[in-house]
Amino acid sequence: MASIPEKNRQPKTIDLFIAVFCGWMILYALSWMWHDFSRYHAATTQHLFRDVEATIAQRQMLDQMPEMGQLDNACHAIRLAKIEVSLTYGLALNRDMSILKTKFDELKTFKLDELDSVNRAKLERRLTVLEADPALRSATAQYLARRMELQVRYDRAKEAYRQSQTTLEAETKKVHVALADAAPFGRTEANAQRAAIAESRLATLKAQSVTAQETVDRVQDEKRRFDEPLAPVEKRLAEREAERNKLTEAFDRYGKVATSAADASTSQPATTAGIAKATEGQGSRYRRPLLDFFSSSTEVREIALADWTAGERASQNASRTDRCITCHQGIDRAEFERAMLGKLADTDESKRLTVKLAAARQQIDKRTASGEKLGFSPENLPGDRQGGVGLCALLLLLSVLVASVCLGMLEQSWRVGFWTLVVGLVLSTMTTAGLAYLMPRVPQVKALALSPGQITQYCVHPRLDLFVGPNSPHPMAKFGCVVCHAGQGASTEFGGAGHSPHDASQAALWLQQYGGVTSGSSDPMLAARFTEAACLKCHHQVTDLIVKGNKSEAPRLVQGYQIAQELGCFGCHDINGTKEGRHVGPDMRLEPSPALELLSVTQREKAKSYQPGSMRKVGPSLRRLAEKTSEEWTRKWVLDPRGFRDDTKMPHFYNLATNRPEALPDNQKAFPQAEIAAISHYLITESKNSLQGADFTRQMLLRGKSGLESLQARLVQDGLDQSQMQELLDLSQRMTDLALLSNPIAARLINDLADQQRQLQQRLGDIARRLADLRSRGTPEESMKATLSERAVPAAELAEVTAALVKASVPVKIGDRLIGADGRPVTLSADEKGNDVAGRLLFTEKGCLACHAHEGTTKAMKRDGKTVVYSVPSEANFGPELSRLAEKLAPSTDRTSARLWLVQWLLNPNVHSPRTRMPITSLTPQQANDIATWLLAHKSEQPWPVNDPGQPSLNNLVDLARVYLSRASGVGSKELDQYMPAGEKLVGIPPERVATMSRDADERILASDIISETAIKWYVGKKAIGKLGCYGCHDIPGFERSAPNGVALTDWGRKAPQVLPFEDGAAYVRRTYHLTPTAPRSRDEIEARYKTLLTKKERSAGDEREFLELEKMHQLFEMESRTDLDDKGQDELKKRLAQYTAEKPYEELFLQSLEQRRREGYLHLKLAEPDSFDYNRSRAWDERLRMPQFNLARTRRAKGESDAAFKARSDKEEAEAREAVMTFVLGLEGVPIP
Template sequence: MRNVPETVHEYNIPRLNVIFVVTSLLLLGSVVWMVYRDYTREWKTYQNKSQEFEKLKLILDVKGAETKAQEANIDQLLLQLRETRQKLDEEHGIVAQLAVTESLLKTALGVATSEYQAQKSNLDQLVSQYDAMVELNPDDPLLSKKMEQIKRQREMLLQKKAVMDAAKTNHDTADAQLAKAKEAEIDLDKQVRKLTKERDLAGSKLDKLTNVRLNLVDRIPMLEFAAPFTRIQQVITEDQKYDLNFTQVSRMDRCSTCHAFIEKKDGLEPGQQGFRYSGLPHPWRSHPRLDVFLSPDSPHPVQKFGCSTCHLGWDRGVGFMSAAHTPQFYPVEKEYVYCDGLKRWMEPSTFSGLEQNYQSSHDALGSWKTSLEERRDKLAREISGKDTSQPDLAVKKDDLVRVKQDLGQVSRILASLPPVENVEKAKKESSTQARIWHDQYGWHPIHHKEDPMRPKEFVESSCLKCHLNVTWIPQKPLPEGTNGPNTGDKINQAIRLVEQAGCYACHRIQQLETTAKHKVEAGETLQAIANRYSSEPQMILASNGLTKPEDLKIGRDITVPIRVPTDRAAPTLAKIPAKVTQEWMEKWLLNPKEFRANTYMPQFWGLDNNRAGMKYTSQDGKQTFDWADRNIAEIHAITEFVFHRADATVDSPAPPPGNPENGKKLVAEVGCYGCHVEKETWEQIPAKDRMFRTRGPMLSGGGSKYSPGWLYAWLKDPSQYHEATRMPNLRLSDSDAADIASYLLQDKNHVFDEKKIPDVKPGVVDDMVVDYLQTKMPLNEAQEKCKGMSADEKNQFAGEKLVRRYGCYSCHQIRGLETEKPVSIELSDWAGKKVTQFDFGFIHMQEKNHYGFLHQKLSNPRSFDRISAKRPQEYLKMPQYNFNEEQIDLIMTAIMSLTSEKPTPASAAHLDDSQWQIENGRWLIKELNCAGCHVVEGRGGAIYAKIEQPFMRPPILAGVGIRVRPDWLYHFIKQPGDHKYRYWLNARMPTFNLTDTQMNALIRYFALLDKQPYPFEKATMAGFHPSQALVPAGERLLIDFKCLSCHAVVTPEKARENGKAAPNLMMVKDRMRPDGIIPWLNNPGDTSRPNPVTPGFGLMPPNWPDQGPSPFTNVLDGNVQTQIEAVRDYLMTYEGPPH
C-alpha cells in the first residue's frame, strides 16, 4: 500500500473560511446597500408619488363622466335604452324578413323578364318570317293566317310585359323597404351606442382606477426590476447642441423623470372645479403657459426644444443638485408653508392648489358614494317583491346589479385614498428660496457646473438665442381669465431699455445689429441692393470699408447693414454752444439725474472710487490730492474741450415773446406727450408706456438749461440744428413755437441754478496733465512739458484724453472723434464668459456668479476698486447710471441673453422674405416711436392716457394695408400737413425726415401685415370704375343713414365743441382702397363680431347690424352687399354733401 502523503497547505483553512465568510457578508451587504440606494433614488420617490396624483386626477375624470350620465336622467335614459334596444331587435327581424321577401321577388322578376324576352324573340321571328313571305309572294294566302298568329303573339307579349312590370314594381318596393329598414337599424344602433357611451366611459375608467397598481407587492425591491414602472424619461433634441469638451453634443434632457406632469394640460375652464396639474407642488407641477411652451401644438414643442435649451443646467442630471438647479436670484423673504404629508415646503399658492386637488377628489368620491347608495336603496325599494320580467323593472334590476358593483369599487378607492390631512400644514415660515432648498434638497452653491440653471427671474434671457433679427420677440396673448405680465414682456422691455440707455454705444452688442450677407450680382447697382434690404447705400459702403459705388465688384461678398439707427444714442455735441452754456454743462456733468430724474446720461464723478474726501497721490509722489478737486479739474477740461471742438455758431436771435399759458396747452395737445414727459419719473409712468414716453428727454428745467433762441429754432425745425435727430418736425407756426418755448423756459430748477462749481486748482490740473503726458515720456520730461503749456492748452490736452478715456464720443457726436470705435468691451458673448474671468475685487458675495457680478456692476460700477492703490487713470471708469432695481433687473435679463451659442438653423426662428420686410417696418415703427401716439400691432398708444376723449386721439393703425391706398399713405407721411382727413385733431402727425427707402419699408410693412400683395395691384383706383347705376342709390343711403351726422366737415373748433367728428368723406376717393371700403363698412371695428377691420375706438357703428337686414328695404331691394357697394361707389365720386 502506497503511503498517501498528507496534503500540505501553505494556508490556514479555518482562517480562510473566516475570510470567506466575512467577504461574503461584505459583498452581500454591499449588494443590499446598492439595491437600497437604487431603490430610494430621488427621482424614483418622485415618480412613485406621481402615481398618487394620477389617481386623484382619474377619480375626478370618472366622476365627471358619471355626473354627465346622471344629468341625462338615468331612469329615463335606461328605459329609453331598453326601448331602443328592443326596437333595434325588432328592426333586425324586420330587416331579415324583408330581405327574404326581396330575394323572392327578385327571382320572380327574373322569371318574368326572361319570359318576356322569350316572347319578344318569338314575335320577332314571326315578323321576319312574314316579311320574307311578302317578299316571295305578296299574294300568298298563308299571309293572313300568319298575321293572325302575329297578333296573338303580340297580345301575349303585352301580357308578359304587364307581369314583368308588376314584378318589377313589387321588387322595387321591397328593395326600398329593406333599405329603409336597414337605415333605421343603423340609426337605432347609433342611438344605443350614444346612450351607453357616457356610462361605459365612467365604467371603464372606474375599472382602470381600481387596477392602478398602488399596492406594495409591485414595489418590493429587486422584484420591481421585472416590470419597473419608474423609469428615467428623456428627450433628446437633435437640433439643440451644446459644447461639451470641444464636441457638439445633443441635449439629453431628463427633466421629465421628476417633472412627470410638466406638459400636462389642466383641460379646465377658468374657475371650473376639478383636478389641476398646475395646482401641484414641484416637481409635479405643470409648466406655465403650455400654449407657448412644450405642447406639440405650441411654438416650442418639447420634442424639438427640450428643456435645458432655455433653462440651462446639466441636461442629464436626475438629481436636484446634479441637474444644477439655481434658486431665485433675489433673496426675497417669502412665506412658505410646510406640507406634512409630502414632507415639503411650498409657496402658499401651490399649497392651496394641492389642498384643493385633494379636497375635490375626496368630495367627488364621497358624493359619488352617497349618490350610488341612494340609488341602490331606491332601486331596491322599487323592485322589491315585484315581478321583474316587465321591461321597465327588468332594466332597474340590471341597473341595481351594476350600481352595487360600482359602489363596491368606489368604496374601495375611497378607502385607499390618502386622507386630506396629508396636506395639512404643520408650520409656516418666512424664508428665501435658497434657504428652503437647502433644507429640503440639501442645495448648496454650485461651483463645478459651467451652465447652472437660470434663476427663475431670468428665464426669458434665453429667448434671444433663437429670436434674433426681430424688433419684438413674438408674444401670444394671455389666456382668457388670466392677468399679470405676459410671457416675453420682460425680455422685450429689457431689450428696449438696453437700446434706450445706449449700452450698445460703448459695448458692441451684435445681437442688436442686423446684417445680411449678399453676393453682388451682375448688373446690380448699389441702390438696388439697398432697396432690396431696406438699407441705405452709404451705410453699405461704410460697413464694407468701401468709398465709391464702383468698388462693388460682381461676385463680391458684402455685408449689408439693416436697421441702423439714424442717430447716436445721445444728443450731438457738435453745436453745443448754441444750446447750453459751459457752466450748465459742468453742473450737469456733476450729477445729471439731479437735473432730470429720468435721464440715461450717467454720472462719472463723485462715485465710490472718486468721492470727495478720497485721496490720491500726485505723480511725483510728493503731494496728496483730494478726488473732489480732481473731479472738478476733469469736468472743466472736458467741457473746455467739447466747447472748443464744437462748430462755431452764431447766437440764435431771441424768440418773439410767447404766451406760456397757450404753450402749456399746446404741449398737451400737439402730441409732445407721445415721446416726452414733463415731470413724471420712470416709476410713475405706466409700465406699458415707459419705453415710448421716455424716448425724448423730460421737458422740465428748460429755463435753467436752454438758450431761448436755440429752443425756439429747434422747436420750429429740429433738423436745422442736427440733421439726423430723432425729433420730428411738428410744423409749428412762429407764434406756437414762441408760446411753447416760453412755457418750457418758464420751468426752472432752482436747486440746480444755485449750485456753484468750485474753482479749479492749478496744481491738480498740472498733475492731471503730467499723468497723461508721462504715458508717452519720462516723468521729468512730462513735468517740463507741462510747465511750458498754457492753461488752455492743458485743458485741451487733458480734455481730449479724458473724453477718450470715458468714451463720451460713443454716445455723443464730437467733432473729430466721429469714427472712433466704441470705448469698452464687446458684450456679444458676455453670458458665455467663465465666472473666473470676472474681477470681483474686494466685493464679497456668498455665491460668485454672473448674476451677482452683473447686479453689483450695474448698481455700483465703481465699487470693485473702492480700496485700490491704482493711478487715477487706471481706476474703473464705467459710469454710474443710478438705475432703479427694476431697471437693473431688466438690463441683467438682456445682458444674460448675450451668448455666442447659436441654435441650429432648423430651430432658429426663421424669417421668410415677407417677414423680413415686416421686421424692417416694425423696426422703423419702433425707431420713429410711432407707438407713442398710435397703437400699432396692439402696442403703444402711450399718449391716449393724456387724451380723454377717444375721438380726439391719434388713430389706431390697424387694417391700414386693407383700407388705405399706398400712394396716399406715401404722400401723407411725406407731407402730413397737406391732408386734413381727421381735420379736428389737435394732435399733429409730425413730419419725419424719411428717405424713400424708409417710406417704402413702412408702406410695405402695413401692406404685408394685412397680407396684402406688394407691390399693390388692386390697391389703387386703376381699373376701378364706380357703377353709375349704383351711385344714386349710394347717395340716397348716405342721406338715409344720416352719415353726415358725424361726417359733416365743420370747423375743428366746432367739431371739438360738438364732442364728435368723423373723417372728411371728400378725401375718401384719394385715401381709401376701393376694395378696402367694403370690409370696413361690413364691420368697422366691432370686436364682438367676426373680422373687424380695425379694433378701433369703435366709434363708427356697423350700419348693417349683424350683416343685415338693411334698415332700408326700399333701396336696392334691401340687399346689404349691394347697398354697401353703392355707398362705396358713391363715396368714390363724393365731392361734398348732397343737397
C-alpha cells in the same frame, strides 16, 4: 506530513465567527443596496409620479360622474317610457289594457324629486310590479314576435327583388351581346327565332321583377301600418335614453378605458385612467430592489435634439440629449395643472370624493341590474384594498413565533423549532398575500400631499399652447427643454442637471434637501426669472415677440431690449447681429458718422455695402453746446445729472461709492474735480471753436506738412505717389464728414462740393501722372508746356472748391440766423417778446406732452385771479422732462440768447442735432417764440442739490495730465518728468518730439511753445472723455472716428465665468447693502404679503425673517399715513425715514451667485454699481473701471405719494428693470440657430 492542531485552536468556533461575520456583511450590503435604490432621484420621482397619476385619474373619473339625483331621474324616466311602450304594444294587439293603463297613468303623476326616501322606495316597488305584470309581458312578447315576423318577411322580399334585378340585368346584357354578334350576317330566320326567345325571356324576368317590387311594397306598407302607433312612444324612449347617455358618457368612457388597460396588462398605458389602473394593479409590485430587476416600473426617457449641438467647443456631430422628462413626466399633459396637484393634499376633498365613489358603485350596480350594458364593472373603479391585512399578518407572525418556541421547548430540539418557524413563515406569507388579493376593494379616494417643489416638478408647462405641446410653435420633440432652459440635459440627478434657484428661500430649501446644487459645468440652467433670455437665440428682432397689441410673449426680455435701446448700451458695447454671414442675435450697432441720410447717393450706396449699424446715439449733439449753456452748468451736470433731472438717461460717472474723494487714495482725491472741470472746458471750448471753424480736428486736417492744404499744393506742383494720393483722399473724406456733422443743414451743398473736390483731385492726379511719364521718357520742358498749362484751371478750381467746402462746414450762429422747418431762413427780432399764456396753450395743443413732461402743466395757469389755461396731466418720458429747462439754457443773464436757442430748436431741431428724434413741429416763428417764452419763464420748485465743483488747481491738473501722458507712445518715466514735471512749472514737449507724433495725436497741444494751463485742461478733458466713452451717446468734436470702448456683448451670455473679474464684489455687497430674502416690493405688495404671513399659522424660518422685515415696513407706512403725530412722533418718523432711505436693498440670491462665481451675480452687481469691483483694489486713476451707474427704471414720483412708498416702488421698479436688462444680456450668445 499531516498538520498538527494547535493547542488552543477551536475550528468550529472560528467557522461560526466567520459565518456570522459574512452574514452581517451580506446583510449590510443588501441594506446599503436597498437604501441607495430608495434615494435614486429619477426612480423615486417616477414612483411618486405613478401615485400622482393614479390619484388624478381617480379624481378626473369621479368629477365626470353625474349626480345621483340627475341619474335617478333619467333612469326613472326611461322605465316609465319602456312601460308606455309595452302598453302601446298591448293596445296594438287589441288587448284589454285598461287596468294597467290606469295604474301607469297614476304612477306618471309622481315626481321623483318631490318624494322622500320611503315614498321613493314604494314607487320603485310599484314600478317593479307593473314591469313584471304577465299580461304586459305577454303583449310585449307577442308584439315583438309579430314585428320580428314582419321584419323577416320584409328582408326576404327585399332579397328576392334584388336577385330578380340582378338576373334581369345579366340576361339583358346577354341578349344585347347576341344581337350584336348576329348583326353582320343579316336578319336570317335562325337569328329571328333566337331574338324572339331572348325577348320572351326578358319579358318573363321583367314580370318577376315587378312582382317582387309589389311584394316589397306590400310588406313595407303592412310593416309601416303595424309600427305607426308605436312611433311616438318609441321616440320618447329614445330621447330619454339619449338624455341618460349624455349624463354618463364621460364617466363611462373613463371606465371603459380603465377596463381595456387592465385587460391589456401594459406597464405604460397611454391614457390617464389606464395608467391609474396599471399603477394600482402591477406598478407598485416592482418598486423594490431585486423585484425591480425583473420588471422595472421606471425608465430613463430622453429626447435626441439632432439640430442642436452641445456647444461650439463640442463636436459639430454631437447633438444635445435631453433627459429632463425622466423626472418632469407631466410637462406635456394638460390635466397636471398646478392647482390640481395642490388640491391632492386636501383631505376634505378626498372625503367628498370618497362619498362620490361609493355612490358611483351604487350607480353602476343599478344600471347593470336594469339591463344596461356598460362595458365595465364596479371592479374597474379606482380604490384601495383595505380591511386589516396588516393586522392579520402581524397576528400570524406572532402565532408562528410562539408555536415554534413552544414546540422547540417541548421537543427539546432546536431543529423542530427552526423548521416550525420556517414552515410557519411560508404559510403566513402565503395566507397574507391571499387575503390581500381576496379582500374586497373598499371605495376610498386617498389624499396625496406634495411639496411645492414636487408640484413644480410634476405640473404641466404653464404655456402648453406656446411650448412643449405637439401643436405649439415649440414642440418638445424638436426643442426639448435645454434649448430654452439650458443646463445639463443628459443628467438624471437633480444636482447634476444644473438647477438654478429662483430666490434665496428656494436655494436654502435645496441646500436642506439635496445638500445644495452642484454642477461641474459652466452652463447651469437659467433661473426661472431669466428663462426668457433663451428666446433671443431665435427671435433676433425681439419685436416679433409682441404678438397682439402690447401683449408680449416674453415681456421681461422685450423690456430689457427697450431699456438697452433707450439708454444706448450699444454706444459703448458692440452688439453685432451677424457672424460669418449668419444671424446670431439682435444687431444693435451704432450708425456711421455722419449718418447715411446726410451722405450723397454715391457715398450712401458705398457705405451700405459694408452693412453698417443703424442705431442712433441716444444723447444730443454737443457741437453747439456753447450756444446752449455755460461751463459752470456743465460741470454741475457732469457731477450730478440725476440731481438736476431725476429721470434722465445720463448716468453717473462721479461721486460713486469707490470714486468719491473720501474713498480714493490721497494722490487721487483731487482727480474727480479736476477731470470734471477739464471735461466741461473741453466741451465748451471745442464747441466754440467748432462754431468759428477753428476746432482741433479741422486744424489738424487742414494745416501742417501732411495736411489737406499741403498735400493739395504738392499735388498741383509735383504730384503725389499712390500712398500720398490715398492719404489726400482720406483727409478730404474726413473733412467732408466733419462738414456734414458741423453744418447738416448744408448737406446738399457740402456733398456737391465734396464731389467736385474729389473729381478735381483725380483730374490733377491724372495730369501729374502724365507729366511724370513724360519726364521719365526724357521729354523736354518745351514739349510739356501744353500739359503743364492744363494744371492751372483745375488747380484754381480745387483751391476755390476747398475754400468753399471749409466755409460751408462752419455753422451759422443762431443769433445771426434762424432756420425754419423747410430749411430756409426765417426772421424773428431778438427783442420780440413772446406770449407765455399762448405758449402754455400751444405746448399742450401741439402734442408736446406726448413725449415730454412738465410740472407747469399739472397746475392751472391764472391771470388776475382767472384761469386762462387748465391743468393737464404730464407723465410722458420718451423725451426729457422740461421743468428745469430755464436753468439749463439761461444759467447766466443772457436770456435773449437762450430764447433764440430754444426758438431754433422748436423750429428745426436738426440744426442743433442732426440725428435727434425730435420731429419738426411746423411751428411759426411767433408760435415757437411763445412756447420758448413760457418754458423759460417757469422756475422749478425743486432746487438742484449740488454745488459747482469749481476750477482745479494747476498742480492737480498737472498730476492728472501726467497720468494720461504716461500712457502715450514713447513716453517713459524719464520723458514724463522731462515734459511734464510735477508742480506748477510748465515745460511741455519739445518741437522735435512733437514732429514725430501722428497727425491727430492729442499730445501735440502740450508742445513747449503753446503749453498753458488751458492747454493742459483741454488735454485732460479729451483724454477723460475718451476714457469714459462719452462719445458713445453724444456727437462730440474730436471723436468723429472713435470706436466703442466697452466690452463687446455679442456673445456675453455664454462667456465663461472664469474670465469675469469678480474681485471683492461680494465683500463690497456685504459691507454696503441691506440684504433681503426676496426682491423689492411696492407698498401694496408689502401690505398684501404682510397680511398673508400675519394670518399664517405656521411660518418657516425664512418666512419669519421675511415677516420681521415686512412688519418694520408696515409700521413705517402706518406712521406716514397718520396725521396726529406729536413732535416726538415726527422725529421718530424722520429718523425711520432717513434710515430706510439710506438702506440699499440687495437680494440674497444675487449675493450667493456672486460668491459662487456665476454670471448672473456678476452682471447684477455690474448693473447696480459698476464701480464696486474697484473695492479694495489699488489702481491708477486711468485704470479704474469706466462703466457709469445708470438709473434703469427712471421712476418718477406719483402725485401725493409718500417718501417711503416712493422709495419702495422705485426700488422695485429699478430691480425689475435691472433683471430685464440682465435677461437681455444673458440671451446674447452669438451662436447661429440651426
